[in-house]
Structures are given as structure tokens and as C-alpha cells.
Amino acid sequence: MSQTSSSLPTDFFVSPTRVAWRRFRRHKLALVSVVVLVLMGLAALFAPMLTPYGMDDQDLFNQNAPPSSEHWLGTDELGRDVLGRLLYGGRVSLSVGLFAAVISTTIGVAVGAVAGYFGGAIDNVLMRLVDLLLAFPAIFLLLILFATIRPNVTTVIIYLGVFGWLYLARIVRGEFLSLREKDFVVASRALGAGAPRLIWRHLLPNVAGAIIVTTTLEIAFNLLAEGTLSFLGFGVPPEVPTWGNMLTSASSTYLTAPLLTIVPGVTLTVAVLAVNFIGDALRDALDPHG
Amino acid sequence: MRAYFSRRFIGAVPLLIGIAVISFVFMHAMPGGPRALYGKSRGMTDERREQIRVNMGLDQPVPVQLGKWLLNLAQGDLGDSIIQNRPVSEVMLERVAPTLRLVILAIALSIVLALVAGISSALWRYSFIDHAISALAFIGLAMPVFWLGLMLQLFFAVQLGWLPSADMTDGPGSDPGFFANLDRIILPALTLALGTVGSWSRYIRTSMLEVINQDYIRTARAKGLREVLVIMRHTLRNALIPFVTVVAIDIPFFLTGAVVTEKIFSWPGLGRLFFDTLGSRDYPVLMGLLVYSAVLIVLANILADLVYGWLDPRIKYK
Numbered sequence: 001m002s003q004t005s006s007s008l009p010t011d012f013f014v015s016p017t018r019v020a021w022r023r024f025r026r027h028k029l030a031l032v033s034v035v036v037l038v039l040m041g042l043a044a045l046f047a048p049m050l051t052p053y054g055m056d057d058q059d060l061f062n063q064n065a066p067p068s069s070e071h072w073l074g075t076d077e078l079g080r081d082v083l084g085r086l087l088y089g090g091r092v093s094l095s096v097g098l099f100a101a102v103i104s105t106t107i108g109v110a111v112g113a114v115a116g117y118f119g120g121a122i123d124n125v126l127m128r129l130v131d132l133l134l135a136f137p138a139i140f141l142l143l144i145l146f147a148t149i150r151p152n153v154t155t156v157i158i159y160l161g162v163f164g165w166l167y168l169a170r171i172v173r174g175e176f177l178s179l180r181e182k183d184f185v186v187a188s189r190a191l192g193a194g195a196p197r198l199i200w201r202h203l204l205p206n207v208a209g210a211i212i213v214t215t216t217l218e219i220a221f222n223l224l225a226e227g228t229l230s231f232l233g234f235g236v237p238p239e240v241p242t243w244g245n246m247l248t249s250a251s252s253t254y255l256t257a258p259l260l261t262i263v264p265g266v267t268l269t270v271a272v273l274a275v276n277f278i279g280d281a282l283r284d285a286l287d288p289h290g
Numbered sequence: 291m292r293a294y295f296s297r298r299f300i301g302a303v304p305l306l307i308g309i310a311v312i313s314f315v316f317m318h319a320m321p322g323g324p325r326a327l328y329g330k331s332r333g334m335t336d337e338r339r340e341q342i343r344v345n346m347g348l349d350q351p352v353p354v355q356l357g358k359w360l361l362n363l364a365q366g367d368l369g370d371s372i373i374q375n376r377p378v379s380e381v382m383l384e385r386v387a388p389t390l391r392l393v394i395l396a397i398a399l400s401i402v403l404a405l406v407a408g409i410s411s412a413l414w415r416y417s418f419i420d421h422a423i424s425a426l427a428f429i430g431l432a433m434p435v436f437w438l439g440l441m442l443q444l445f446f447a448v449q450l451g452w453l454p455s456a457d458m459t460d461g462p463g464s465d466p467g468f469f470a471n472l473d474r475i476i477l478p479a480l481t482l483a484l485g486t487v488g489s490w491s492r493y494i495r496t497s498m499l500e501v502i503n504q505d506y507i508r509t510a511r512a513k514g515l516r517e518v519l520v521i522m523r524h525t526l527r528n529a530l531i532p533f534v535t536v537v538a539i540d541i542p543f544f545l546t547g548a549v550v551t552e553k554i555f556s557w558p559g560l561g562r563l564f565f566d567t568l569g570s571r572d573y574p575v576l577m578g579l580l581v582y583s584a585v586l587i588v589l590a591n592i593l594a595d596l597v598y599g600w601l602d603p604r605i606k607y608k
Contacts, residue, residue: 128304128308132305132308132309132312135309135584135587135588136309136312136580136583136584137542137545137546137583137584139546139549140545140546140549140564140579140580140583143549143564143568144316144320144568144576144580147568147569147571148571149320220432227434227436228434228435228550231436231437231550232550234568247436247437247440250440251444251554254449255448255449261440261441261444262441265433265434265440265441268437269429269432269433269434269437270432272432272433272434273428273429276428276432277428
């Protein structure tokens with residue numbers, strides 16, 4: 001007879017959050033991505049302190065310069081410091097990506113919850129509307145919109161948010177519909193819980209995982225969308241740097257100043273990549289069927 | 291089976307009507323409305339503005355305008371381009387062929403590359419090839435289409451000088467047909483194709499791995515079938531059924547990607563048309579393109595369902 005030498009586990013109650021965190025931790029790439037994104041965010045936030053150049057300081061005697069000790073990444077066609085613009089551009093690109101996603105999530109969850117909870121005619125009408133709007137490519141609508149009303153950063157965030165909630169609404173609605181019939185919900189209802197309580201304390205927490213993952217992917221989409229819109233010239237005003245519009249005129253100077261084309265693109269790609277890795281890892285970590 | 295078909299088509303009709311209505315609403319909700327184009331021209335007097343209003347039928351009550359729009363749409367009349375004074379359908383038809391060439395080639399390229407990559411990853415799971423392909427897939431997913439296009443253009447055309455960097459033809463009047471000038475179509479097609487190769491190859495890989503562990507594959511091997519046949523005839527066939535839906539779902543990507551790609555490579559297609567008209571605010575054309583793309587997406591989804599139903603005998607009898 002052998003004796004067990006291991007001690008009793010002291011934490012036999014582990015909250016779902018801790019479980020998720022532990023599973024997330026196993027994804028090395030995602031952890032690296034978090035670090036990368038945090039660094040990017042901090043760099044963008046503290047841009048004024050990190051670069052002596054303003055985001056629009058032109059130096060017309062020094063155009064398309066290669067990297068030097070004064071300009072670590074060189075200058076662009078108007079003599080503006082590339083690194084400085086990259087940092088300030090990060091502010092716009094990252095905040096657009098993030099805040100537009102927050103708006104989308106709010107609207108999407110609200111609509112999905114209402115449709116999924118009340119079901120019936122309300123659900124029908126709402127989902128028909130969602131399906132209808134989903135048939136239009138968002139970029140087209142945004143392009144037409146922004147071609148007409150010249151947007152600024154805030155407007156871009158708002159409209160990107162307003163055009164991006166459809167997918168999440170569908171998902172939330174689906175989850176609500178299936179959770180509604182589960183025992184714990186039925187029991188709560190029988191005990192007299194009203195709609196707000198049911199939604200807030202019982203249904204939403206169970207959908208939280210899917211919501212978080214979808215929001216992360218939405219952030220990635222917004223980053224790319226903002227980049228594309230700015231590149232085409234229909235995003236933020238051209239004086240405001242973003243990673244997208246830094247590329248608009250960069251192609252003409254490729255042979256003499258390749259960094260102008262490579263740097264903003266690589267930065268954008270890395271940011272999106274990081275968000276995608278995190279999203280994947282979150283999906284693994286929060287998936288109850290794992 | 292026929293019931294399944296017709297149900298899907300009939301169900302799509304309200305969707306199509308809805309698309310038309312939404313486009314109409316969108317156009318009129320824009321500040322300045324359909325007349326925004328004329329707002330700032332010189333020599334524009336209030337009289338002229340009024341006359342234009344009447345000419346365009348904008349003095350009628352909105353429901354009447356909507357009715358006319360829908361009626362015209364049903365007959366294929368998308369209105370007239372304000373700038374060019376020609377029917378929108380004419381303007382669009384001119385540009386359909388180039389875009390069609392581009393998108394078809396891009397989809398074909400992507401399918402072929404994804405098949406190669408996906409099958410290799412599945413067969414040699416966890417090998418270097420598998421990991422390398424996965425890595426490329428991730429990067430491809432994260433890279434903005436316009437940047438990829440730019441980099442391809444700059445690298446292969448400008449730097450290496452291997453391929454031309456813009457335009458579909460060598461000059462006015464020299465377009466010799468559908469299959470000519472392949473060197474011009476390669477870069478834009480590649481740009482579009484690489485956007486989906488990543489996710490498609492991973493999907494094929496997963497699908498193949500699921501099928502390869504099934505019992506009927508084991509049976510095939512036990513029967514003594516050569517491995518090649520086992521893979522090609524049995525595994526692939528079954529693994530590819532859901533792949534069809536994936537292709538259909540990604541069609542919107544090709545539509546929006548075409549706008550950027552055609553702009554970068556000066557490709558004279560519908561995407562370029564869209565981009566060019568944005569600046570001039572020629573709303574009838576923009577609305578035509580919008581309706582066309584939405585309808586295409588709806589049709590693609592229906593097609594995906596139908597093909598899936600046709601390929602998978604288990605669904606036929608539902």
C-alpha cells in the first residue's frame with residue numbers, strides 16, 4: 001500500500017475567470033501580443049514625450065531623408081519625421097480601433113439581447129433588419145458616407161462603431177435564445193425575476209465569453225478598415241497622421257525611401273496580428289466546450 | 291430538392307427589395323441628397339436648381355420617388371449617371387469584364403494555393419511545412435489588402451521590374467481579349483488571392499483532418515486502395531463540401547478588396563469606377579454599384595446553400 005504524498009488542493013473552488021486566465025496563459029503568442037500592444041499603446045499615449053517633433057512639422061529642406069541620428073526612421077515627402085508621425089498615428093489608429101469596437105459592442109449586445117430575450121415578432125423584425133444590413137459591404141457604405149461628409153477622428157469612430165454591430169447582435173441573440181430555455185433561467189423566472197435582472201445577472205454573464213472574443217475581432221477589423229479608409233483618402237483629415245494615410249503617397253518614393261512604405265504597413269500588420277492572436281487565445285480560454 | 295431551391299429563392303425576394311429600399315434611403319439621407327453634385331457649381335442659380343429638381347423628379351413626394359426607383363430597378367434601369375449623362379447600367383457594364391477577369395482569376399488562384407497548402411498541412415501535420423503555412427496564414431489575415439498590393443507592386447514591378455505595375459492593357463485600343471496580357475493581371479490577382487489563402491488553407495486543413503480519422507477512410511485503406519486514391523477520392527471529396535460555403539462567405543472580401551486593388555493597379559474595373567465616382571459624388575452610379583454588390587452577396591449566399599445541398603447527399607432529403 002502506498003501512501004499519497006501530495007497534499008490536499010487548497011483551492012478547490014476556482015472561479016471561471018481564473019480558469020480562463022490559466023488557459024490564456026498557455027498561449028505564448030498571445031502573451032507576447034499583449035505585451036506588444038501595451039507597448040504600442042503606451043508609445044502612442046506618450047507620443048509628445050517620446051519625440052521632439054510635432055506630428056505636422058515640415059522640414060522642406062530635408063525631404064525623404066534616410067534614417068539618421070536626428071530622424072531615426074527618416075522623413076517623408078514633406079520632411080516630417082516618420083517616427084513621430086508613427087507614434088501620433090498610433091494614437092489615432094489604435095483609438096479608432098478600440099473605441100469604435102466599444103460602440104459596436106454596446107449596440108450589438110443591446111440589440112441582440114432584446115431580440116434574443118423577447119423572441120417572437122421582435123426577434124423576427126430585428127433579425128430581418130440585421131440580415132438586410134449585413135448584405136451591404138460596410139466599407140462601401142462608409143466610403144460613400146465619408147466621401148460626402150468629410151469626417152474627423154470622432155466621426156470616424158462613431159460611424160465605424162455604428163456600422164459594426166451587426167455580427168455581434170446575431171451572436172448574442174443566438175446565445176440568448178438557447179440559454180433562455182435552460183433550467184437556471186426558467187427557475188429564476190419562476191422565482192419572479194424580471195427581465196432586467198434575468199438579462200443582467202443570468203444571461204449576459206454566460207454570453208460574456210463570446211462577446212469578448214467578437215469584440216476583439218471587431219477591433220482588428222476596425223484597425224484594418226480605418227487603415228484602408230485613410231489610405232484611400234476618405235478617413236481622418238489628411239493633416240492628422242494615421243498608419244493608413246502615411247501610406248497614401250508613400251508609393252511614389254519607394255525606390256528612394258522604401259521605409260516610408262514599409263514602416264507604417266508593418267506596424268499596422270503587427271498590431272492586427274497581435275489582436276488576432278489575443279482573440280484566438282481568448283476564444284480557446286473562454287470556450288466552455290474546451 | 292426543388293422545394294429546397296425554390297424556398298431559398300423566394301425567401302430572397304424580400305431581401306432584394308429591402309436592399310433596394312435601403313439604398314434609396316441611404317442616398318437621400320446623405321447631406322445634400324442626390325443633388326449634392328450641383329450644390330457648389332459656379333453659375334448655379336436658384337432657378338436652375340429648381341429646374342434640376344423637377345428634371346430629376348425630386349419634387350414628387352418621397353413615396354412616389356421610392357416607388358419609381360423600385361419599378362425602374364425591377365426593369366434593370368438604374369437611372370442615369372449625372373456626370374456622364376448615360377444610363378448607369380451602361381457605365382457599369384463597360385467595366386464588368388475587367389473586374390470579372392480579376393476576381394475569377396483571384397478566386398481560382400486562391401483555391402489552388404489553399405488546396406496545396408491545406409492538404410500539405412493536413413498530411414504532414416505539425417511538420418515544419420505545417421507551421422510555416424500556419425504562420426503565413428496568420429500574417430496574411432492581418433495584412434491590409436492595400437498594403438499587400440502596394441508591396442507587391444513596389445517590389446515586383448518597381449524594384450525588380452519583372453512585371454508591369456499598372457493598367458490592364460498596353461495602351462489605348464490594344465486589348466486583345468480575355469486571356470491576353472497575363473503579366474498585367476498577375477499582380478492584382480495575387481493581391482486579392484493572398485488575402486483569403488490563409489484562412490482557406492487552414493479551413494481545408496481542419497476539414498481534412500476531421501475526415502481522415504473517419505471510419506470510412508480506414509475502410510478504404512483496409513480495402514487495399516492506394517494511399518493516393520484514398521486521399522484524392524475519399525478524403526478530399528468529403529472535406530471539400532463545407533469549403534464551398536467558406537468561399538461563398540468570403541465573396542464580400544473580393545468585392546471590397548477589388549476597390550482597393552483596382553485603385554492601386556489602375557485596373558479599369560467596377561472597383562475603380564466606385565472609387566472614381568466617390569470624389570465626384572455621382573450618386574446614381576454609386577447607388578447602382580451598392581445595389582449590385584449587395585445583390586451579389588445575397589446571391590452568393592444562396593448559391594453556397596444550393597451547392598452545399600447538391601454536393602452533400604444527406605441534405606437532399608430534408
